[in-house]
Amino acid sequence: MYTFLLYITGRRQKTLALIETLKGFLTERFKDQYSLEIVDVLEDPRRAEEDMILATPTLVKSAPPPIRKIIGDFRNSQDLFALLNSRDHA
């Protein structure tokens, strides 16, 4: 089971579109074998501080190990999964 957290700032249209795109990628790749939690930094800055989130949006893969944090534009699924995979097999 893969566990992801997405740290965002607010719920504007651009962010909502990002969430939908990301859900599409994750569902295509992991089917129902993943969970995605959305954390709005404006609502819970303490959690973002504890998780040492550098900037938004950041996607955190918290399981399976190793933990990975990815910042940037997630609209290209190949870039995203290349990062996840390269670190998993490093």
Added chain:
Amino acid sequence: MKHILVIDDDEAVRKLFLLSLEETGYSVFTANSGMDGIKAFKEGHYDLIFLDLKMPGMNGVETLRELRKIDRAVPVYIITAFHDEFFAQLKKAEADGMDFEVLRKPFDRRQLITATKGILEGPTSY
């Protein structure tokens, strides 16, 4: 070359941006106040803005509101500590439709380069 505008009253922070990002291949222009930052933005073209939240005079949110009157699309990252006390005004700005992201401070040179590359060039892990 990508052009970055840094608006921060702290000289040490401005220097950190300049030293870190210019050697990484970005063009960086700094302003030490919201007023100067808006003036610089009107006179140039920028791909990304880093904007300090707590500044004397025009603070980060007030500066953001003025910047968004000029350009609604340029990415703006508000530089702030992740504490509740700083976030009330950010929540108000977000509720008013202001578009921005946040960059947590403090940060070091390596983190700054990572964040900037992720924002401007595509996903980067940290």
